[in-house]
Amino acid sequence: MGEEPTAVDRPSSARDHLIALVEEGGLDAFDDLAFVGFRQRFEQRRHRLSPVDHRAVRDGESRRLPDTLTHPSMIGVLSWALRLSRGEASRRVRAAEAVGERVTMTGETLPPLRPALAAVQRDGLASPEQVSSSAWSLWSPAPPERFHP
Numbered sequence: 001m002g003e004e005p006t007a008v009d010r011p012s013s014a015r016d017h018l019i020a021l022v023e024e025g026g027l028d029a030f031d032d033l034a035f036v037g038f039r040q041r042f043e044q045r046r047h048r049l050s051p052v053d054h055r056a057v058r059d060g061e062s063r064r065l066p067d068t069l070t071h072p073s074m075i076g077v078l079s080w081a082l083r084l085s086r087g088e089a090s091r092r093v094r095a096a097e098a099v100g101e102r103v104t105m106t107g108e109t110l111p112p113l114r115p116a117l118a119a120v121q122r123d124g125l126a127s128p129e130q131v132s133s134s135a136w137s138l139w140s141p142a143p144p145e146r147f148h149p
Contacts, residue, residue, distance in 0.1 A: 043124075044124035044125070045124060046124075047121060047124040047125070047126060047127055047128070048121075048122065048123070048124040050099075050121050050122075050128050051121070051122055053092055053095075053096065053128075054095065054096040054099060054100030054101075057074055057078075057092060057093055057096035057100065058096060058100055058101070058102075058103065060077060060078075061074055062103065065077050069081075073093075074089075075089045075090050075093050076089075078092060078093065091128065091129070091132040092128070092132075094132050094135050094136060095131045095132045095135060097113070098112065098114045098118075098131065098132075098134075098138070099112045099113075099114050099118035099121055099131055099135070100112060114134075114138065117131055117134055
C-alpha cells in the first residue's frame with residue numbers, strides 16, 4: 001500500500017513524462033528555431049519554480065533549522081542538506097531575502113523587498129542568477145567618494 005499522491009507530487013509526474021519524451025527522441029522533430037523556442041520556454045518554466053525555493057528558505061528560517069541542525073545559518077543548512085556549494089546556497093538565500101515574501105515577528109505577511117524583481121522572476125523572465133546578481137547590486141553600498149584634501 002503506497003501513499004496517495006499529493007499536489008506536490010503532480011509536478012514530478014509531469015517532469016518524469018517530459019524526461020521520458022526527451023529520452024525517446026522527442027526533440028528530434030524540432031528544426032533549429034523550434035528547438036531554441038523549446039529551450040526558451042523550458043528555461044522560463046524552470047525560473048518560475050524559484051518562488052518555491054524562496055518560500056522554503058523562509059520556512060526553514062521560521063522553523064529555526066540552522067539551530068536544530070547545528071549550522072550557523074540557512075546557507076549552511078542548504079549546503080549540507082542539498083549538497084550545494086556555499087556560493088549557490090548564498091545566492092539562494094540572498095534571492096529569497098530580496099524577492100520572497102516576508103513575515104513580521106507577529107506573523108503578518110509583507111511584500112518582497114524588491115517587488116518588481118519578484119514579479120519578473122515569478123513570470124519566469126529572470127533566472128535565479130539574474131535575481132541574485134540584481135539583489136546584490138541593489139544592496140551594495142555606493143562607492144565612497146574620493147578624499148580630496
